[in-house]
Amino acid sequence: MGPLPTSRPSRLRFWMVCGLVLALAIPLQLLTDAGLFPAILNPYYLHLLTIIGMNIILVASLNLLNGYLGEFALGHAGFMAVGAYAAATLAAKVLPASGALPPILGTVLTLGLTLAGAMLAAALVGYLVGLVTFKTVGDYLAIITLGFNMIIVNAIQNIDALGGPRGFTGIPRNTTFLAVIVCTVLTVAILRNLVQSSFGRVWVSIRENAIAAELMGVDLNRAKNQAFTIAAAFAGLAGGLWAQYQQFITPRSFDYIKTTEILVMLYLGGMASLSGSILGVVAYTLLMELLRNLLSAFAPQFAEWRMLISPLILIVIMLTRQFGLMGNREWSWLRPERES
Amino acid sequence: MNLRLLALLPLLVLAGCKPTAQELKIGVSAPMTGDISAIGQSTKNAIAIAQEEINAGGGIKVGDKLVKVRFVIEDDENKPESTATVFQKLINQDKVLAIIGSQTSKCSNAGAPIAEAAGIPQVTPWSTNPNVTKGRKFIFRACFIDPFQGRVVAQFATEKLKAKTAAVVYDVASDYNKGIAEVFRDEFTKMGGKIVGFETYNTKDTDFSAQFTKIKGGKPDVIFLPNYFNEVPLQIQQARKLGITATMLGGDGWDNPELVKLGGAVMNGAYFSNHYSPDIDNPIAKAFIATYQTRFKIVPDAAAALTYDCAQLLFKAMATAGKADSRAIREALAVTKGFQGVTGGITYAGSGDPVKGAVVIKVENGKFVFDSAVNP
Numbered sequence: 001m002g003p004l005p006t007s008r009p010s011r012l013r014f015w016m017v018c019g020l021v022l023a024l025a026i027p028l029q030l031l032t033d034a035g036l037f038p039a040i041l042n043p044y045y046l047h048l049l050t051i052i053g054m055n056i057i058l059v060a061s062l063n064l065l066n067g068y069l070g071e072f073a074l075g076h077a078g079f080m081a082v083g084a085y086a087a088a089t090l091a092a093k094v095l096p097a098s099g100a101l102p103p104i105l106g107t108v109l110t111l112g113l114t115l116a117g118a119m120l121a122a123a124l125v126g127y128l129v130g131l132v133t134f135k136t137v138g139d140y141l142a143i144i145t146l147g148f149n150m151i152i153v154n155a156i157q158n159i160d161a162l163g164g165p166r167g168f169t170g171i172p173r174n175t176t177f178l179a180v181i182v183c184t185v186l187t188v189a190i191l192r193n194l195v196q197s198s199f200g201r202v203w204v205s206i207r208e209n210a211i212a213a214e215l216m217g218v219d220l221n222r223a224k225n226q227a228f229t230i231a232a233a234f235a236g237l238a239g240g241l242w243a244q245y246q247q248f249i250t251p252r253s254f255d256y257i258k259t260t261e262i263l264v265m266l267y268l269g270g271m272a273s274l275s276g277s278i279l280g281v282v283a284y285t286l287l288m289e290l291l292r293n294l295l296s297a298f299a300p301q302f303a304e305w306r307m308l309i310s311p312l313i314l315i316v317i318m319l320t321r322q323f324g325l326m327g328n329r330e331w332s333w334l335r336p337e338r339e340s
Numbered sequence: 341m342n343l344r345l346l347a348l349l350p351l352l353v354l355a356g357c358k359p360t361a362q363e364l365k366i367g368v369s370a371p372m373t374g375d376i377s378a379i380g381q382s383t384k385n386a387i388a389i390a391q392e393e394i395n396a397g398g399g400i401k402v403g404d405k406l407v408k409v410r411f412v413i414e415d416d417e418n419k420p421e422s423t424a425t426v427f428q429k430l431i432n433q434d435k436v437l438a439i440i441g442s443q444t445s446k447c448s449n450a451g452a453p454i455a456e457a458a459g460i461p462q463v464t465p466w467s468t469n470p471n472v473t474k475g476r477k478f479i480f481r482a483c484f485i486d487p488f489q490g491r492v493v494a495q496f497a498t499e500k501l502k503a504k505t506a507a508v509v510y511d512v513a514s515d516y517n518k519g520i521a522e523v524f525r526d527e528f529t530k531m532g533g534k535i536v537g538f539e540t541y542n543t544k545d546t547d548f549s550a551q552f553t554k555i556k557g558g559k560p561d562v563i564f565l566p567n568y569f570n571e572v573p574l575q576i577q578q579a580r581k582l583g584i585t586a587t588m589l590g591g592d593g594w595d596n597p598e599l600v601k602l603g604g605a606v607m608n609g610a611y612f613s614n615h616y617s618p619d620i621d622n623p624i625a626k627a628f629i630a631t632y633q634t635r636f637k638i639v640p641d642a643a644a645a646l647t648y649d650c651a652q653l654l655f656k657a658m659a660t661a662g663k664a665d666s667r668a669i670r671e672a673l674a675v676t677k678g679f680q681g682v683t684g685g686i687t688y689a690g691s692g693d694p695v696k697g698a699v700v701i702k703v704e705n706g707k708f709v710f711d712s713a714v715n716p
């Protein structure tokens with residue numbers, strides 16, 4: 001580890017950005033609750049921001065495994081499913097009595113407990129998957145995680161208590177826009193500090209050269225397991241938020257197609273870059289919605305072409321920027337101090 | 341590419357919204373892309389006809405003048421997440437008065453809480469899962485629900501086919517198949533029949549010989565296959581190869597021309613329950629089918645017919661309400677009585693599920709022939 005940094009402009013700037021996001025989100029939420037929407041930000045845009053927030057949590061946590069640790073994990077939607085179903089069960093079946101509490105406190109408490117449950121459950125599963133994948137790398141790890149994703153989806157499909165293939169209905173709507181933004185900011189802050197700490201350095205060292213890292217005294221199994229557990233916990237958090245936002249979840253929503261969608265946003269943004277995770281999600285989500293709006297406003301007869309045009313744009317971006325929009329680079333406010 | 345350009349993207353999203361003219365806007369959420377995009381196409385076709393017909397007459401009377409109707413169709417990709425986004429857009433950006441859609445139950449279920457919270461009436465054409473409307477005030481459907489269909493087939497098997505024993509083979513990974521299979525099992529037993537086999541498989545399986553071998557021992561009179569049209573022909577072929585002669589039965593998932601294209605002669609003599617039959621003697625249906633056929637060169641499937649009925653239901657409710665107000669439209673919709681559509685009569689009695697009948701269709705020489713109507 002290098003010497004301690006002397007000046008800390010980056011840290012200050014980072015917290016200023018986080019604070020600014022929260023400072024903007026709180027009045028928006030209050031205005032929404034009061035039914036007063038600023039003309040420019042109707043609930044549709046608020047919904048898009050909420051989706052963006054949840055996707056940032058997913059993509060940033062997958063970046064730990066695929067970007068920093070350098071593995072190719074294909075089971076992220078599986079962790080998300082575990083979190084979503086854990087939170088849904090807690091919210092709909094275990095904690096419905098929270099209505100007796102004052103409304104705001106009740107929601108905060110319920111949300112906190114369900115999300116903690118979601119993270120714990122997903123972390124546990126992530127730990128187990130980490131154990132199983134100890135001896136595998138590369139393609140083999142990809143296959144194992146893909147298999148795990150399928151197991152989760154098929155298992156839920158066969159559990160009637162969770163709604164089976166019909167899906168889980170009747171989940172209370174506890175997730176608010178503000179809750180998602182707070183969770184997103186926290187996730188980015190925690191992951192940023194994590195990847196700049198000794199944990200992150202160890203992961204990067206494994207990615208660059210596992211043998212050398214082991215010679216330096218790095219416990220490969222332990223480090224990998226930590227990465228899987230943490231990444232799974234945050235995927236579970238996103239799942240928990242998702243379940244209580246959408247109020248309805250089906251096992252099929254978490255199959256490998258969802259994983260692929262997360263991967264697309266990850267690669268679009270760039271590996272081993274939190275800035276990339278944020279930018280990738282924002283760009284992808286806005287691109288899809290932009291095409292929807294433009295096509296339906298100006299050329300409704302070509303509306304179905306959206307699914308053709310957007311992948312084409314993705315291909316062009318990947319060809320012209322091979323490492324994604326921000327591969328291995330960070331915005332200055334996200335950069336560790338010594339590099340600024 | 342200059343990254344700073346990306347910052348302009350949100351502005352372009354804003355540019356996508358146009359000021360609303362004096363018109364009645366109805367949103368449509370349909371799977372235009374994705375695994376069942378054929379259903380999205382049927383939806384689009386039916387909506388196009390409905391829109392032209394109503395506007396040819398000047399539109400709907402609101403207050404004291406006629407106002408034209410405009411449909412906004414959005415692609416939900418047959419994904420619940422996308423459906424939620426589509427509903428948010430239709431309600432908040434396009435400011436629609438009502439929504440038709442989505443087609444599959446999983447998508448309608450994702451959109452329903454949003455429509456319900458916003459107080460926008462939602463009429464789904466094709467979502468047969470009971471959960472979609474349960475406990476909700478603003479959600480309606482034009483089709484019957486899964487339990488009813490299971491009962492229709494059970495009744496048909498016992499009364500018309502005089503079946504004493506039945507077996508079921510269904511896709512356990514799909515809610516639709518599982519729901520109907522279970523209701524059929526319960527109803528058939530209640531009507532005095534005996535279930536001699538209840539076998540499952542998983543979506544995309546192609547070898548069903550184990551299931552049918554097991555069933556063969558029970559010698560069922562009928563075999564119920566509440567599965568989708570792309571799998572059923574293969575299942576029947578394999579059953580026949582094993583020497584099973586039982587009559588094959590199915591649900592509305594069979595309703596697609598592909599069924600006989602894939603199955604050929606092996607499909608003959610099979611029956612399935614459906615929302616409507618093109619042969620049924622109903623002047624409204626005849627007119628719709630003729631228009632649809634001239635324009636799109638194919639016979640409309642049930643999804644198209646139901647979508648058309650949804651549009652007509654909303655037109656009627658809007659005319660009754662007499663104003664461009666979602667709540668008033670909902671009130672008018674909730675008391676719909678004796679509405680006559682392509683798929684038969686629709687009456688809402690206290691819930692969003694209509695009281696309506698089903699038809700049983702027989703496959704004969706590669707054609708779908710109307711066999712009988714079953715009313716609740």
